[in-house]
Amino acid sequence: MSAHTPFQSASVTVLGLGPMGRALAGAFLDAGLRTTVWNRTPGREKDLVARGAIAAPTAEEAIAASELIIICVVNYDASDAILRRDEVTAALKGRTLVNLSADVPGRSRDTGAWAAAHGIRYLDGAIMTPTPTIGTPAGVFLYSGPAALHQEHRPVLDALNGTHTHLGEEIGRAAAYDIALLDLFWTSMAGFTHALALAAAEGVSARELAPYAQGIGTILPPLFAQSAQEVEDGTYSGEGNPLTSAVSTMAHVVHASESHGIDASLMRAAEGMARRAIGLGHGDDGLTRMAEVLGRR
Structure with a gap:
């Protein structure tokens, strides 16, 4: 693509060709970068090679092709199995490795120490x-x-398009953001699927409920900002909706679910955390108090 000619002399290696790895390699190719790929299981590189990628027979040969190495596999067990073989570790010396695999912050710190x-x-x-x-x-x-x-590798990373944010020097910060945001995403989606089951039991179809569920979604961003400020300030305001009121409506969801034989363990867990905060004397506080209670050592 002519818009990306500045990248034609640059190169990058992608290790791991699952769905995300293939997407990364494809974006680099579209940007005009010389892209070398390798996957532990052969065969996944064929469409990328047809688009101009160079398939390396071994991980160490793939690494030798570029100064910047991107690895994206299912978790750090998988990345360790690739990277911590003697010949691969030796090939990586002096090069830049960017690990875009997902795992917990502790694994990121361990890998950072190993790399150093x-x-x-x-x-x-x-x-x-x-x-x-x-x-x-x-x-x-x-x-x-x-x-x-x-900053040194930002021009090549920016070839992936989108937004690229450096969160700090502490090696585990990106994974910390990731794990917290995954917590939010999966608990939200689990709540939505539970709501669909409960609605269906009451004769409300998923399609009928969806617009109102989207309405709930639109009120959350300002609530997130307000709640984050309360947690930072330590105010935990319960004005308008104290925990004592919140647990009452949570109990309604539990009762309605179980009356239909629907597992209510998700809401029971949330209700239990709220009742714990109330038991500690925080009944007049808002839901944000639960973050402080959960974080107590």
Whole structure:
């Protein structure tokens, strides 16, 4: 693509060709980068090779092809199995490794320490949007690690399009954001699927409920901002909806669910946390008090 000619002399290697790895490699190719790919299971590279990618027979040969190495596999067990083989570790020495696999912050810190011990320049990262967004303005990428290293490789990383944010030098910060936001996403989606089951039991179809569920979604962003401020300030305001009122409506959801034989463990867990906060004397506080109670050591 003519718009991306500045990248034609640049190169990148992508290790791991699952759905996200293939999307990353495809975006680099579209941007005009010389892209080398490798996957532990052969065969997934064929469509990328047809688009101009170079398939390396081994991980170490793929690494030798570029100064910047991107690995994106299912978790850090999988990335360790690739990276911590002696010949691969040796090939990585002096090069920059960006790990976009998903795992917990502790694994990111462990990998950062391993990389430092072996002379590997390391950035940890997280992809916060699904594969169709890669290569588009909707993609969201987070990074942590040495700021100078991120800045050095920013032109190539920006070829993926979307937004790229460096969150700080502490290597586990990107994974910390990732795990917290995944917590929000999956509990939200689990709540929605439970709501669909409860609505269906009462004769309301998923399609009928959806517009009203979307209405709930629109009121959440300002509530997130307000709640975050309350947690930062330590105010935990219960004005308008104290915990004592909240647990009453939670109990209604539990009762209605169980009357239809629907598992209510999700809401029972939320109700239990709220009742714990009330039991500690916080009944007049708002739901944000639960974040403080959960974080107590």
